[in-house]
Amino acid sequence: MELRQLEYFVAVAEERNFTRAAEKVHVAQPGVSAQIRRLERELGEQLLDRSGRSVRLTEAGAAVLPYARAALAAVEGARLAVDELTGLLRGHVAVGTVTSHSVDLPGLLAEFHDAHPAVEITLTEATSDELLEGLRTGRLDAAIVSVGATTPAGVELEVITDQPIVAAVSPDHELAVHSAISLDTLRGRALISLPRGTGLRTRIDEACAAAGFTPHIAFEASDPEVLAQLAERGLGAAILPGAFAEARSDRLRSVRIDRPTLRGRLAFAWRADGPSGPAGRALVERARTALAAGASATSAPDRAAG
Structure with a gap:
């Protein structure tokens, strides 16, 4: 046996x-x-x-x-x-992440591996909804996720960025003349968005449902850069993180969504009662310290979209 x-x-x-x-x-x-x-x-x-x-x-x-x-x-x-x-730490840690963000996750994991070489690390890429479920069930020890204004049930967060969600359009789009629009202005318009299950898509779906309509998603893609390219070619309004859209101001116009204001947060998350093993707890502690010090963020525009 x-x-x-x-x-x-x-x-x-x-x-x-x-x-x-x-x-x-x-x-x-x-x-x-x-x-x-x-x-x-x-x-x-x-x-x-x-x-x-x-x-x-x-x-x-x-x-x-x-x-x-x-x-x-x-x-x-x-x-x-x-x-x-x-003084040796061993075991396994399971980490998850959304597809696109500006956190130096490879650097963080490399530093953890250097400090604890006997710990096996696995990395999973998925949508925020899938990652949050993985945290709740214990399949993941920690994850980088995109969330709304409230903290999801069963997890704790270390917020990395908090920024507005905007409608990004081509310079000749009819919305390009506005600096801000109401959410209702998007009713019936062709929108370009990330797939269901992503944090940003959840924000827009929930906001539209509260306003009494279903958004018309004309195009979906899992890469924010593809969304930007589709909007640049006049195929609709791309729903994007504000900083990501502003970094492409030479080809896109960022239009704030007011009434209500939509915001998205990129966060490092872990299960509310903490990871089950000492290796997972050590990773969470190291990540929280690094993120609080700004050591794991790059100077590139934030791409928190998953």
């Missing part, structure tokens, strides 16, 4: 799904399935019922689960005891 077999078994029991369990332990699904089958052969009993839509524990599996958890906890305790004695 191997510890990894127990680890995979516990992961499947908790996730009730082989695919999610494989993602949790960072192993290909066939490898998880194979190790659990070996564990079942060694114990002489089927531990998991695979016949339904979700995986369930058999009676034998339910009996084994607390012992498997205890064994894993004992091994982790032994490792922590040695690490405390030697």
